[in-house]
Amino acid sequence: NAGVTQTPKFQVLKTGQSMTLQCAQDMNHEYMSWYRQDPGMGLRLIHYSVGAGITDQGEVPNGYNVSRSTTEDFPLRLLSAAPSQTSVYFCASSYSMAGGVGQPQHFGDGTRLSIL
Amino acid sequence: GQQLNQSPQSMFIQEGEDVSMNCTSSSIFNTWLWYKQDPGEGPVLLIALYKAGELTSNGRLTAQFGITRKDSFLNISASIPSDVGIYFCAGQLSGGNEKLTFGTGTRLTIIP
Numbered sequence: 001n002a003g004v005t006q007t008p009k010f011q012v013l014k015t016g017q018s019m020t021l022q023c024a025q026d027m028n029h030e031y032m033s034w035y036r037q038d039p040g041m042g043l044r045l046i047h048y049s050v051g052a053g054i055t056d057q058g059e060v061p062n063g064y065n066v067s068r069s070t071t072e073d074f075p076l077r078l079l080s081a082a083p084s085q086t087s088v089y090f091c092a093s094s095y096s097m098a099g100g101v102g103q104p105q106h107f108g109d110g111t112r113l114s115i116l
Numbered sequence: 117g118q119q120l121n122q123s124p125q126s127m128f129i130q131e132g133e134d135v136s137m138n139c140t141s142s143s144i145f146n147t148w149l150w151y152k153q154d155p156g157e158g159p160v161l162l163i164a165l166y167k168a169g170e171l172t173s174n175g176r177l178t179a180q181f182g183i184t185r186k187d188s189f190l191n192i193s194a195s196i197p198s199d200v201g202i203y204f205c206a207g208q209l210s211g212g213n214e215k216l217t218f219g220t221g222t223r224l225t226i227i228p
Contacts, residue, residue, distance in 0.1 A: 004158075033215075042120075042204060042218040043159070058215065090158050092216075104149055105216060107158030 002026050006091050006108035013081045013115050021076040021111050023091030031094045032074040033058070033105070034066065036087040043090060049074055081115045088112050122205055122219030130227050135192040137203060137222045145207030148181050148188040149216070153202045162203075163190070192224075200226050 007022045025032065033048035035058075045058030049068040063085060065077040074093075078085060092105040122139045129135060139148070147166055151159035163174050165181035165188060172179055176193045188205055205219040 035218075040125075040220060042122075042220040043216075044218070045215055048215060092158075104161045104164050107151075107160070109156070109158045 004091055004093055004106050004108035006089075006111050008111060009109070010112045011114070013078075013113065015081060015083060015115060017081050019078050019081060019113075021078075021089055021091075021113070023074045023076070023108060024072050025074075025091075025093040025106070026072065027093060027106070028071060029093035029095055029106075030071065031105075032068065033092050034064070034074070034076045035090045035092065036060065036085075037090060037110070038087050046076065046089075083115045086113060086115045120205060120207060120217055120219040122222055124222060125220065126223040126225070128225045128227055129195055131195060131197060133195050135195055135199070135224060136189065137191075137205075138187060138189045139205030139207075139219045140187045141207055141217075142186070143207075144185040145209060145217075146185070147208040148179070149206040149208065150177075150179050150188070150190050151204045151206065153204065153221075155201075159204055195224075195226060197226055200224055 004025045030051045034046040035043040037043050044060050046064050047066040049055045052068050052071050055066050068074050089111045091108045094105040120139050120141050149164050150162045152162050153159045163172050163179040168185050169183050170181040178191045180189045202221045202223050204221050206216045208216050
């Protein structure tokens with residue numbers, strides 16, 4: 001059981017390049033999300049999805065696109081990388097909540113992205 | 117957006133000491149979560165709290181969901197070297213909104 005798998009683990013890009021960060025989960029979770037982690041700022045939500053075909057913006061969505069064509073995969077795209085997007089990116093997944101009871105999210109190990 | 121104030125930002129303690137950290141919010145949450153992050157890895161869930169006033173333990177860790185639903189506390193008893201890392205609180209609304217709001221983290225260092 002792999003859980004949440006993120007690829008690549010490390011990447012260096014030049015300003016203006018495009019890239020897709022991959023995220024896959026094998027737990028049949030409906031809810032998936034992308035966060036970025038910057039020093040002293042905790043994790044901030046970029047985009048999330050509550051099921052295949054449905055996506056929505058989080059706290060810091062500018063410069064990022066997502067799609068959810070399958071339950072398992074939730075790629076994050078940077079169309080034109082900028083130095084401000086240098087960060088560590090985490091993907092997470094969970095079951096949808098039912099009856100108001102929270103379902104904890106499971107995180108991948110992260111993608112460390114540097115934009116030169 | 118909502119913000120979680122987590123304190124302290126960092127702690128330097130000796131092995132065997134007890135640790136306390138807390139998280140406060142300007143908004144009410146219906147779920148509080150505590151995560152630990154080791155270097156180079158993603159956050160791992162330690163404790164989940166679903167009810168105001170709830171006190172839950174996981175080994176040497178104990179967390180409480182504040183009565184006002186605007187705060188939560190994490191205590192670690194008799195710290196050991198593997199407790200080193202960054203601890204994050206996170207608040208989550210219910211009612212179909214699964215978004216997490218994270219605190220800024222508490223970095224725990226154990227002095228030899």
